[in-house]
Amino acid sequence: RKEVEQDPGPFNVPEGATVAFNCTYSNSASQSFFWYRQDCRKEPKLLMSVYSSGNEDGRFTAQLNRASQYISLLIRDSKLSDSATYLCVVKGTGGFKTIFGAGTRLFVKA
């Protein structure tokens, strides 16, 4: 089993749609969780951190379920500019390395 697994995608959605991505992780000791966004041929950039209580940033909502060891990202009212690859990132403490998922590609079409 991979340490971090994501929905393979690609997700093709129309503008205005709501889309959700899931990510599962295998190490129950993981402490920190993030979603990064990566545009084609560009470097990853932090989209948002994921907190135990869940958090929202505009049209983006992130959730963490420690019992089931998964995190999710919900995008509401999709825009063309949301087209990108979304990377799930899991990090532990005490020297655990930062692990990236393979990413989920999203295409938003007009």
Next chain:
Amino acid sequence: EAGVAQSPRYKIIEKRQSVAFWCNPISGHATLYWYQQILGQGPKLLIQFQNNGVVDDSQLPKDRFSAERLKGVDSTLKIQPAKLEDSAVYLCASSFRSTNEKLFFGSGTQLSVL
């Protein structure tokens, strides 16, 4: 604020040749990371430095890859000799601390091994 600087942007070499990449992190960032990203995959951590000490190099192919961060600032990653499967984008990232901190990435070096 200046971002993470990497060079070169592109590199094409033949297999068995050597190559080196350079990274200058954001000023004041103690932690520096080198990632390898193969097309269609997520970034894979090769090595993590805290100041000039190695925190994690468990996935670094040490028979051919080496990295150093002298004086705890900039860093170089070397591959010698290169193999075809080393073709990838090599990303350098830095963070202020190593825990619960966002990573700032450089633009990466795209390596093609022919």
